[in-house]
Amino acid sequence: MSIWAYDVPVARSPTTSDVFNAVAEARRREILDTLITGEKAVGAIVDDLSMSQPQVSKHLRVLSEVGLVRCRAEGRLRLYRLEPARLRPMYEWLAKYERALNARLDRVDDYLKELQRQGEQQ
Numbered sequence: 001m002s003i004w005a006y007d008v009p010v011a012r013s014p015t016t017s018d019v020f021n022a023v024a025e026a027r028r029r030e031i032l033d034t035l036i037t038g039e040k041a042v043g044a045i046v047d048d049l050s051m052s053q054p055q056v057s058k059h060l061r062v063l064s065e066v067g068l069v070r071c072r073a074e075g076r077l078r079l080y081r082l083e084p085a086r087l088r089p090m091y092e093w094l095a096k097y098e099r100a101l102n103a104r105l106d107r108v109d110d111y112l113k114e115l116q117r118q119g120e121q122q
Contacts (some may be wrong), residue, residue, distance in 0.1 A: 008047065018066060018089075019067075019068060019086060019087065019089055019090055020089070020090060020093075021066075022062055022065075022068060023061055023068070024068045025059070025062075026090070027049075027051065027055065027059055028063055030049055031045060031049065031059050031060065031063065031069075032063070032068065032069075032082060033076045033079060034048045034049060035069060035081060035082040036082055037083040038081070039072075039080065040079065040080060040081075040099065041046050041077045041078065041079055041080075042056055042057060042060065042078060044105045045060075045080070045102070060080055064080075066086065067083055067086040068082070068083055068086050068087070069081065069082060069083060070083050
């Protein structure tokens with residue numbers, strides 16, 4: 001059988017349709033990190049991250065589409081700001097893992113205290 005028999009179109013889901021997929025890209029996370037200090041123009045983001053302007057604009061478009069950043073015009077400048085409330089779904093998803101980790105650490109702490117008490121009794 002020819003290899004070309006396996007070359008069929010495969011349905012692909014959009015990679016940037018939600019917050020989780022949008023922040024999966026490391027460069028987008030870097031852009032969010034630079035916006036945490038406040039509103040910035042594209043040029044400032046380019047300078048901060050040493051990325052090309054087209055790359056930054058492409059990533060900002062994706063982040064805007066999912067609502068993680070907002071853009072406003074000030075004259076010829078386009079200023080972008082972080083919309084942290086849109087990170088809520090990610091925060092809520094991660095919170096259950098944080099609770100589980102904390103519960104495990106509490107159990108380890110209890111175990112270490114018990115070992116310490118046993119050592120003091122000997």
